[in-house]
Amino acid sequence: MTKPHELTLSDHGSSVAQYYSDATPGIYIGGWNPDHIHFGLFEPGECPEVGESLAESPGIARAVERMIDVIVSPAEIQASHRVVDAGCGIGGTAIRLAQAHGCAITGINISRPQLEIAGRKVRESGLDDRIELAYADCSQHLPFADDSVDVVVNIESACHYSDRGQFLREVRRILKPGGRIVAMDWLVCDGLQPGQHKRYIEPLYKAWTIRSLESRSTYTEQLQNAGVNVIEVEGFDGRDADNLRFLEYGYQLLLTLWFGGMETDAHRTLMEQFRTLSMAWRNECFELGRYVAEKPASA
DSSP states (O other), X not given: OOOOOOOOOOHHHHHHHHHHHHHIIIIIIITTOSSOOSOOOOOTTOSOOTTSOSTTOHHHHHHHHHHHHHHHGGGOOOTTOEEEEESOTTSHHHHHHXXXXXXXXXXXXXXXXXXXXXXXXXXXXXXXTTEEEEEOOTTTOOOSOTTOEEEEEEESOGGGOSOHHHHHHHHHHHEEEEEEEEEEEEEEOTTOOHHHIIIIIHHHHHHHXXXXXXXXXXXXXXXXXXXXXXXXXXXXXXXXXXXXHHHHHHHHHHHHXXXXXXXXXXXXXXXXXXXXXXXXXHTTSEEEXXXXXXXXXXX
């Protein structure tokens, strides 16, 4: 790996880094899962009951790891592979991949507090001989040499990027010929009318520190423009629907607490996040999507 590329962050990048610093201890680790800060794929019977702690739920723990497994499966990761987890969060994905595949993996992140948490988790896992962590703004630069990486994994991170086109061009640069990117992201549904976008998507941007979102069709175009071959851009056929249930339940709980007198800035922010995302999702303007793309073998 080349020397970590220290950049002067854009205003948006700084806002994203601050968002993750503020949100990680509460909404993610305390309110969702202590190892993974992305949505899950649930099997029947895995959903926690109303009132059950999500952070302590074995069903959610299985669902978020199942999401990782489904996303990375097309990459066919081998022990000999060099893998990059772009937007590595608190290290859960990197640890799972190293345990499951025996590969060397580097996690990169714009949030230094998340990297500190990830570092502790990696050391506790005993996998620090296989997992490296580094600071970088994935929107601008991936700190790796040309043609040096077998697989890039990107899970629920690029939605926050200031320049996804630049990220994908960087992915193409660092991948070896025939190397793959496997990813999951937040998407706008194709075919929205302007009124739907204004009502359901624009409020979501502000609440979640997002500049814009791709749809399946625009992600396909972005990948093609970056010079990689698109293998698939797909949804989850309803297997992700229970995540919406948690959002809606969480919003109702927060609303009850609000009327009970809990009127803090943090509470107000969390209510707006849950409200905007659940409304966009429920009204079929938002979806989770995954994609697989490959750098041409002749590149």
